């Protein structure tokens with residue numbers, strides 16, 4: 001399948017990825033009050049498709065990713081004016097210190113199933129929120145015999161919604177809600193996706 005570094009340059013030429021990111025952005029917009037002054041963090045941003053789809057409904061975006069290839073695409077997009085006031089971060093909350101900046105909205109779309117140290121990453125995302133800020137996590141449901149990433153060793157096949165909600169609460173977040181958010185199709189199989197929303201008290 002290739003690493004994210006290798007896949008970054010061609011990422012946006014897959015219409016399914018663009019459509020899925022739009023679907024996530026609309027689900028976020030339906031779940032959380034947006035404001036053009038809102039400080040946005042997209043964690044595991046890839047090429048920033050979700051932030052692009054949120055557009056001017058939010059303020060300046062901080063686009064964080066651990067893949068140098070993805071960050072190179074993001075740097076080009078920031079330079080071309082695609083994200084006014086935007087910046088790109090090399091950040092892996094599994095290993096890095098939590099930056100001191102604070103955000104009103106953090107979005108993590110289809111990244112957490114790549115993470116091993118999930119509680120550490122959720123705690124980091126929670127700490128990055130200003131009081132009252134929201135975390136939105138879009139990711140794969142755990143399904144019987146899930147095979148989304150069957151060739152990868154560094155991933156798991158998705159989340160039990162109730163278990164993830166409990167982990168979000170343990171990370172210090174409240175008002176956790178989980179709803180359906182479409183599906184990702186691969187090899188003719190639709191893998192359901194959820195959107196979890198939680199708030200920093």
Ligand SMILES: C[S@@+](CC[C@H](N)C(=O)[O-])C[C@H]1O[C@@H](n2cnc3c(N)ncnc32)[C@H](O)[C@@H]1O
Nearest residue numbers: 004044045046065066067070092109110111114
């Ligand atoms: C499936 S892509 C999703 C990209 C984008 N969020 C989207 O929805 O189009 C997962 C992204 O998460 C990034 N990623 C994986 N593990 C990460 C980690 N521990 N910290 C930060 N980013 C990570 C990858 O480099 C990749 O860009």
